Amino acid sequence: EAEVAQSPRYKITEKSQAVAFWCDPISGHATLYWYRQILGQGPELLVQFQDESVVDDSQLPKDRFSAERLKGVDSTLKIQPAELGDSAMYLCASSFQVGGRGRFNEQFFGPGTRLTVL
């Protein structure tokens, strides 16, 4: 069964260091999402890609976070420099259909990357 792949699964870093997370969506899925989930909270959208283009990054802290999906397939999310408050689970999801408000568009989630900033 096709799955969304993420790596690493766990990352421990010190504050002010740079970290990067990788996501490989299900083959053929044009839409890719990055969410951040703080312990005890629901996931919050950081950025959405349609192929290689950013559809929405309004919630991405652009002073330290960046995301790219250069060839419209896999994606990288980077944090530089990391801060203590960035400790969270970073979830990647993908969907086949082009989105749009109110249209059913099942998002398939990867296992996540658990980031701990010391």
Added chain:
Amino acid sequence: SQELEQSPQSLIVQEGKNLTINCTSSKTLYGLYWYKQKYGEGLIFLMMLQKGGEEKSHEKITAKLDEKKQQSSLHITASQPSHAGIYLCGADDPRYSGGGADGLTFGKGTHLIIQP
């Protein structure tokens, strides 16, 4: 912005018992998704509701969206240990308008524990 409130925050249920989880929105729901998350893992899609009064079932799980489309409930019949985890409701957020943006806004989740 749209907010989703889930209740209860946590639930301990004896195996075999029925239970209900609620999700209430501050605004009209255009699409309401239910996901399950095992601790430390990704989310697994359960069901999606769009129409007021809609009800969907999968195995022992039934989800409903009320007529006014501002509240949804998830009901589990004859709970099993495999039902344990975090249940999250997610809504198609009206903030994202046009351009194919459809990121979901999630509630904080309901932690379900099944006691043998």
